[in-house]
Amino acid sequence: MKRKATGLMLAALALALTVVPSVSAFDFTEVENQVVEHTLNNGLKVLIVPRHEAPVASFVTWSNVGSVDDPKGYTGLAHMFEHMAFKGTTTLGTKDIDAELKAIALEDSLFMKLRAERNKGMLADSARVAELEEQYNAAREASYELVVPNEFGNVVDREGGVGLNAFTSSDQTVYFFSLPSNKVELWMALESERFLNPVLREMYKERDVVAEERRMRTESNPIGKAIEEFLALSFKAHPYGVPGIGHMSDIMYYSRLEAKAFFEKYYGPSNLTIAVVGDVNPKDVIKLAEKYWGRIPYRPAPERIATVEPKQIGERRMVMEDPAQPVYLAGWHIPEITHPDRTAVDMLMQYLGQGRTSKLYESMIKEKKIAIQVGAFSGFPGDKYATMCLMYAMPSQGHDNYECEEEIFAAVEKAKSELVTPEDLDKMRARAKASFINSIASNNGLAMQLCQAQQYYGDWREMFKQLDDINAVTAEDIQRVANEYLTKDNRVVVMMNTAKS
Numbered sequence: 001m002k003r004k005a006t007g008l009m010l011a012a013l014a015l016a017l018t019v020v021p022s023v024s025a026f027d028f029t030e031v032e033n034q035v036v037e038h039t040l041n042n043g044l045k046v047l048i049v050p051r052h053e054a055p056v057a058s059f060v061t062w063s064n065v066g067s068v069d070d071p072k073g074y075t076g077l078a079h080m081f082e083h084m085a086f087k088g089t090t091t092l093g094t095k096d097i098d099a100e101l102k103a104i105a106l107e108d109s110l111f112m113k114l115r116a117e118r119n120k121g122m123l124a125d126s127a128r129v130a131e132l133e134e135q136y137n138a139a140r141e142a143s144y145e146l147v148v149p150n151e152f153g154n155v156v157d158r159e160g161g162v163g164l165n166a167f168t169s170s171d172q173t174v175y176f177f178s179l180p181s182n183k184v185e186l187w188m189a190l191e192s193e194r195f196l197n198p199v200l201r202e203m204y205k206e207r208d209v210v211a212e213e214r215r216m217r218t219e220s221n222p223i224g225k226a227i228e229e230f231l232a233l234s235f236k237a238h239p240y241g242v243p244g245i246g247h248m249s250d251i252m253y254y255s256r257l258e259a260k261a262f263f264e265k266y267y268g269p270s271n272l273t274i275a276v277v278g279d280v281n282p283k284d285v286i287k288l289a290e291k292y293w294g295r296i297p298y299r300p301a302p303e304r305i306a307t308v309e310p311k312q313i314g315e316r317r318m319v320m321e322d323p324a325q326p327v328y329l330a331g332w333h334i335p336e337i338t339h340p341d342r343t344a345v346d347m348l349m350q351y352l353g354q355g356r357t358s359k360l361y362e363s364m365i366k367e368k369k370i371a372i373q374v375g376a377f378s379g380f381p382g383d384k385y386a387t388m389c390l391m392y393a394m395p396s397q398g399h400d401n402y403e404c405e406e407e408i409f410a411a412v413e414k415a416k417s418e419l420v421t422p423e424d425l426d427k428m429r430a431r432a433k434a435s436f437i438n439s440i441a442s443n444n445g446l447a448m449q450l451c452q453a454q455q456y457y458g459d460w461r462e463m464f465k466q467l468d469d470i471n472a473v474t475a476e477d478i479q480r481v482a483n484e485y486l487t488k489d490n491r492v493v494v495m496m497n498t499a500k501s
Contacts (some may be wrong), residue, residue, distance in 0.1 A: 014391055031440065032464045035450065036282040036290065042298040043270025045284035046289045047450045047460055049277040051443060053223045057278025059187045061175040061195075062451035064273075065266035068170045068305065068382060072256045076210065076246015077262050079168040084259060085164070085175060086152055089199045092190075093151040097199075099138035104201065108256050110136040111204065115253065140204055147201050155190065159183055163444065168243060170382030172455060176444060177483055181279035188292040191274075195267055196296050203256050210253060214245045216372035222324040222496050230329050230494040231381060233316045235386055238309040240381055268299030273454045275447035286463075309333070316492045321499040328401040329494045330408055331390040332486050337383035337456050343469040344477040345485065347428050349376040349389050351420055351478065357427065359411050360391070370399040370407065388492070389485070400456060401495040417483040419475040432470045 036048040067078045087093060094100050114132040117124050156164050164177040179187055220225035228243050235241030245251075265296060274293070276285050312333060334345050353360040353376025364371040371393045378389040393404035419426075440446040453463035 019126065025379070028464050028467065030448075032461065035460065036286075037460070038286045040099040040269065040294050042294060042296055043268070043301070044289070044293050044296070045273040045276040045454060046286065046293075047273065047385055047447075048280065048282040048285045049275075049443075049446060049450070050280055050282060053275060055181045055279050056178055056443070057181045057184060057187075057276055057280050058178045058447050059176065059191065060275045060444070060447040060451055061191055062275070062448075062455060063267060064171075064271045064301070064455050065173055065261075065382075066171040067242065067246075068239045068384070069266060069302070070242065070246065071258070071262070073250060074246075074258050074262075075242050075250040076214075076244070076252055077258060078173055078266075079244060079246065080203075080207065080251075080254070081262055082166050082173050082175075083210065083265075084200045084203060085198065086150075087201045087203075087206070088148075088152050088199055089193045090199055092155070092193065093148050093199065093201060093406055095146045095148060100143060100199070100201065102108075103139065103146060104199075104256070107136070107139040107143045107204070108329060110139050110256070110366050111255055117239060118328075120132045126187055126386040133369045144202060144205065147154045148317065150431055152194065153489045159186055168244065171384040172452075174448070174451070176447070178278075178444065184276070184280055184285060185292075187276075188288045190291040192295065192344065193481070195272070199264065200256050200259050200263075201469050202438050203259060207251060207254075210245070211248060214248055214251065218245060220244065222322045223327055225322070226327050226329055226494050226496045228319070229318055230331065230390075230492060233318055233494060234331060234333070234495065235309055238307050238385060239305065240309075240385065240387065244381070264299070265302055266270065266300065269293065269296045270299065274450045275451050276410075277447040278442040305385065312490050312492075315488050318494045320494070320496050322496050324496075325501050326395050326498050327396070327496040328393045328404045328408075329390060330405065331380065331388040331492045332490050334378060334389050334398065335389060336386050336487050337379065341481050341484075344473050344481045345389060346378050347432065347470070347473050348415065348478050348482055348486075349391075350428050350431065351424060351482075352376045352415060352482065353391055354451075355431065359414075360393075363411065363475040364393065364404065364407050370396055370403050372396045374404075387476050401497055405493070405495070412482065412486050416479065416486065418479075420478050422475070425473075425475055425478075433467055436466055 031049075034049050034051075036050075038046040038048070040046065041255070065078055067076070070077045090097050110132060114129065114136050117129050117132060153164055156179070159179060160179050160183065161179045166173065166175040175191070218228055219264070229245065229251050233241075337343055350356060353374060355361065356366075358376070360374045360376065364374045374392065375393040376389065376391040378387070380388045380390045391408050393401070393408065395401055395404050438445075440449050449463050450460045454460045456462075
């Protein structure tokens with residue numbers, strides 16, 4: 001399934017927002033008034049928006065759990081459970097559930113014995129390890145023989161579903177796909193069942209897939225390496241500093257036991273929001289939600305992470321070498337998305353490094369041609385807690401990271417000393433509004449935005465206040481946040497230089 005850990009950075013490298021000169025004709029009030037909200041007795045939030053333009057509907061299950069919630073020693077578990085959610089249930093994905101559960105129990109028992117012996121380190125009995133490995137591998141294969149592979153996805157495909165996917169980010173895990181609008185009950189049955197009676201089948205096989213994903217996205221990827229080091233350098237206390245994919249030793253360590261405990265803690269209905277947008281009748285959707293999702297017993301939502309990242313007291317810097325293309329990253333600590341300053345910070349990042357009219361693009365790519373990619377964005381790696389804004393560059397041939405750094409820092413200092421012009425402010429507002437409109441144009445996009453606002457603010461209505469917040473930002477606000485947050489002591493720098501042969 002899709003992931004957004006290193007994917008955030010890779011996507012940002014190609015970021016280019018389209019300027020729309022006028023958005024005044026778009027009636028956001030009309031969209032807001034169409035949203036129907038319902039909360040089940042078990043705490044599940046249901047959001048529905050009828051759109052009858054086409055006989056289709058998009059469905060989103062938004063889980064308020066991400067890699068930031070990974071238990072210590074089991075990093076990557078949120079992402080791992082995302083994979084497991086596609087493996088089926090007690091009735092879907094099995095040839096014989098009773099025989100399969102017995103085979104899984106044996107597989108788990110042997111893995112735990114093998115893990116315990118390996119944990120002895122130098123004192124481990126190599127003969128015993130070899131014996132357990134042989135028994136464990138045989139048990140794995142026996143349990144896999146009872147699996148009907150990919151049955152969840154095959155059912156969705158047969159019924160006309162499209163876009164079946166999911167992603168795990170630092171703050172959330174999200175499952176989504178679309179179906180013909182006469183298949184609402186099918187979605188309710190399928191989706192609720194995988195969070196009512198999940199079977200974490202093929203877990204150890206899938207764990208190998210995740211390990212390979214880490215090798216590909218991080219260990220063999222210079223940008224992935226730089227990002228992982230950047231986050232570790234940025235957060236010494238808060239778990240935002242832990243890689244979302246997980247550390248390799250943790251990936252190979254956790255068992256089905258830990259995955260089940262994670263599911264029980266974070267996948268209760270009070271920690272979920274579902275959104276249905278499309279050609280549907282809200283009353284029918286609510287009735288079906290009560291029938292299917294109402295089966296899941298209430299569990300209290302987990303508490304927020306209490307750890308607060310200490311104030312940084314000096315610049316943190318790391319320089320690495322790699323045979324590949326050089327990469328430059330500079331970031332500053334900023335508040336979480338609900339903080340009053342965040343809209344101004346977001347607009348500052350847009351002004352400096354988003355799109356072809358941004359200051360960094362104009363100076364570094366158009367004029368001086370010292371970079372082939374440059375950009376800036378906020379909310380890295382997440383938005384739920386105090387986070388980072390990030391500026392990045394990839395030097396062009398014949399130029400290096402130090403030249404890029406000088407130009408980036410000069411642009412930052414200029415933003416501190418000079419006010420944004422009224423023309424630039426109008427452009428930023430237009431771009432931000434256009435981006436918001438584009439984000440809710442599709443059924444899936446609107447469902448995502450509603451769930452995200454519900455998670456971060458506790459009220460989906462906050463989504464429609466974004467434009468008011470954008471319009472309220474002044475040039476003085478942008479200058480103030482530049483001076484407050486983009487300081488040397490608050491700065492983290494990671495550069496990947498090309499290794500000399």
